[in-house]
Amino acid sequence: MSEKNRDGKRTARERLAAERQRQRSADRRRRALIVGASIVCVLGLATVVGLLAANAGKSGKSGAAGPAVAPSGATGKDSLAIPVGQDSAKSTLTVWEDFRCPACQAFETAYRPTIRELTDAGKLRVEYHLATLIDGNTGGSGSHRAANAAACAQDAGKFRDFHDVLYENQPSETEDGFSDKAKLIELAGKVPGLDTPAFQTCVNDGTHDGWVTKSNDAFQSGGFSGTPTVLLDGKNIYTDRTMTPAKLKQMVEAANKS
Structure with a gap:
């Protein structure tokens, strides 16, 4: 060769x-x-007991102790749902979310325009449930404090706008930026009319801390695998790999025609 x-x-x-x-x-x-x-944002079955113990140990640190004071207009069992949209809507979207959760932010980015369109048209009602999964997974108090601040925004009738601002300014999952109450109040300035003395007091005093803890307890006992959990009229659509904003709209439109 x-x-x-x-x-x-x-x-x-x-x-x-x-x-x-x-x-x-x-x-x-x-x-x-x-x-x-x-x-990402998934609660493994094998770690549930450990996370519950960790959360219990940190409850005082995050200011979670105290009475469960529900925000204005909260509905459902134990008043744990924050509603957006008209009561007469034929379809209900139930969303379990955590403001520190990157997957929740991804869902919001993809589906928000469609959800807004449908709620504004009176065809869809959304019920938001707030969880503090990331606090338990990685430590910190940002999930809890952001949820309390969102409940304070609900008291002011500005939950949806502040909800969107939180996701648009979500810190890195490991940074726990929402643990800074001053930062949450600063973000409220992006929502016209929200940054008031009443809102600041609500955030700084943790007025809804006990309610947030109760909401997270409901999430823990609900058998959900992680956040976001998204149910359309009781059916989990987040696990449907064929689901898209267009398909969601089609399903809601069909329900309104029936």
Whole structure:
């Protein structure tokens, strides 16, 4: 065999080996992304007991103790739902969420325009339930304090707008930026008419801390796998891999025609 042929075969083998290595690296990255996406904001069954114990131990630190004072207009069992939309709407979207949860932010970014369109048209009513899953998973109090601030915004009749501002300014999951009450009050300035003495007192005093704890307890005992959990008329649509904003709109429109 000539030296030229041997060099050619060696080069081909080297190219094949390099290609296989690139493929293995791509597969590892793809698996890492899939695993990472699947565990974001998910409450593993095996860790429920530990998280409940951790939350219980941190309840005093986050200011969660005290009476469960529901925000104005809260509805449902134990007044744990914050409603947005008309009572006469034929479809109800139930959303369990955590303001520190990146997956919740992703859901909001994708579905908010459609949800707003349907609620403004009187075709959809949304009931928001607030959880503090990330506080339990990574430590901190930002989920709890943001939920209290959102309840304070509900008292002022500005929950939806402040809800959107929180997601638009969500800090990194590991930073716990919402634990800073001054930051929450600063963000309230982005909602016209919300940053008032009454709102500031509500945030600083943790007026709805006990209610937030009760809401999170309901989440923990509800058998949900993580946040967001999104139910349309009782059916979990977040786990439907074919679901899109267009499909959600189609389902709501069909319910209103029936």
